[in-house]
Amino acid sequence: MKKIVTILGARPQFVKGAVLSRVIRKYNDFEEIIVHTGQHFDANMSAVFFEEMQIPKPKYNLNINGLSHGAMTGQMLEKIEEILQEEKPDAVVIYGDTNSTIAGALAAKKLHIKVVHIEAGLRSFNITMPEEVNRILTDRIADLLSCPTDVAMSNLVNEGFDNLPSIVEKHGDIMKDAVEFYSKFSEEKSTVIDNLDLKKNGFVLATIHRQENTDNEEKLKEIFSALDEIHKETRVILPLHPRTQKKLSKYGIKTSITCIDPVGYFDMLELLKNCSLVITDSGGLQKEAFFNKKHCVVVREETEWIELVENGFAKITGTNHQRIVAAYQEFLKSNKSFKKELYGNNVGEKIYQSIKKLIQA
Incomplete structure (x- = not known):
């Protein structure tokens, strides 16, 4: 064989x-x-x-x-x-x-x-x-x-x-196949929505872990100040990467958002399904947001998934506070269809x- x-x-x-x-x-x-x-x-x-x-x-x-x-x-x-x-x-x-x-x-x-x-x-x-x-x-x-x-x-x-x-x-x-397959199991396996007392479309899901953001004090401060501002209007849930946690402590950055321990894949799928939009510097999560019909604010200077930006499903903001908040406000009002086939x-x-x-x- x-x-x-x-x-x-x-x-x-x-x-x-x-x-x-x-x-x-x-x-x-x-x-x-x-x-x-x-x-x-x-x-x-x-x-x-x-x-x-x-x-x-x-x-x-x-x-x-x-x-x-x-x-x-x-x-x-x-x-x-x-x-x-x-x-x-x-x-x-x-x-x-x-x-x-x-x-x-x-x-x-x-x-x-x-x-x-x-x-x-x-x-x-x-x-x-x-x-x-x-x-x-x-x-x-x-x-x-x-x-x-x-x-x-x-x-x-x-x-x-x-x-x-x-x-x-x-x-x-291939991640599209994975999301479709595991979505059948995540609802019955995950309790994260109940545990955090979250409501459908009532929170923003954020992840920040990329080295060029976490290792730069000014960038990290800008990102978290934007998340704090958004949190005043819509609850922000952030599974906290160990690297990010260390840098927040090192730089003395305090935040009012809801930071939780890193979550398993089923929990992440349920957070994606139920959030109002995503703010991330992750590559994979940009697509998973799209697969779950959610807009994505990309806190980087570029993306490998340019088709998401070109079709209006994602926006690159870099780490600028004002641009992050503006993209959040724009996407929160959007009723764009996610029927377009990209993957x-x-x-x-x-x-x-x-x-x-x-x-x-």
């Missing part, structure tokens, strides 16, 4: 990987070996997380985290290479733009194993972002590039991928069929 090794390093990658894993199990043409690098230690990723979300447990857990970018990527590269030499897969599947992504791609490529990059072609055009470096390098050495959007396809054409031997295809966004359907199935072709070629 042909074999695939999937490299995962963070909870969002496990959620996306679960979509493809279900398709692989349905056809039973391949054996899938899952490697968890341990890049993002997440207390919510217990045994219950894997059981409730129907995600296959990793065969290997490398437990590599809390290091510098170079040390983390280097250790992952070494350990993944050992696993690939042992397992001898026909392809390695990687997701997104983390250190786990580039480490998996490099290890596979140097052993002449085919590389499948899911979420290929995304660009922020901000080369100071570690994620941008990871995604550019991964795309360049991938054999099959699975693009989520037309913009991602155009980015690769502009970078000359038409002249490279890799296969570039638009499959859609495809049955994405996992399409990716699977392309991987099958690649392996059997």
Whole structure:
């Protein structure tokens, strides 16, 4: 039987990987070996997380985290290479733009194993972002590039991928499959709405964790002063990332908004379903807001998901207090339809069929 090794390093990658894993199990043409690098230690990723979300447990857990970018990527590269030499897969599947992504791609490529990059072609055009470096390098050495959007396809054409031997295809966004699948379970599994005494469309959901925001005192002060102002009118709920918590304490920033502990995926889905809008510096949450028919205020200077901005579903404000509040006020009054199709359907199935072709070629 042909074999695939999937490299995962963070909870969002496990959620996306679960979509493809279900398709692989349905056809039973391949054996899938899952490697968890341990890049993002997440207390919510217990045994219950894997059981409730129907995600296959990793065969290997490398437990590599809390290091510098170079040390983390280097250790992952070494350990993944050992696993690939042992397992001898026909392809390695990687997701997104983390250190786990580039480490998996490099290890596979140097052993002449085919590389499948899911979420290929995304660009922020901000080369100071570690994620941008990871995604550019991964795309360049991938054999099959699975693009989520037309913009991602155009980015690769502009970078000359038409002249490279890799296969570039638009499959859609695999996270859409995940949100649709898990939405059936989140309502019965999650109690977060009752626990926080929240009302439908009666609160704003915010997440702030990106390093360029948390490590800059002025930016963080601007963001939280805007959230405090919004909180006076509409309750702001913010699952507080440990990095953000440390920096708020370091800079002496006080806030009146409702900060809660980081939440599991089912709780996050229910918060998304029930909020009035989203304010975030996360990449993935911008799309999940759209999938749940919610506008998104992006507190960054750029986004990889430019189609959300171009179609009026999201607005880039940077970290400017006035712009954040203005975008919130504008979106709160909006009755825009979310019927527009941006991210495809049955994405996992399409990716699977392309991987099958690649392996059997």
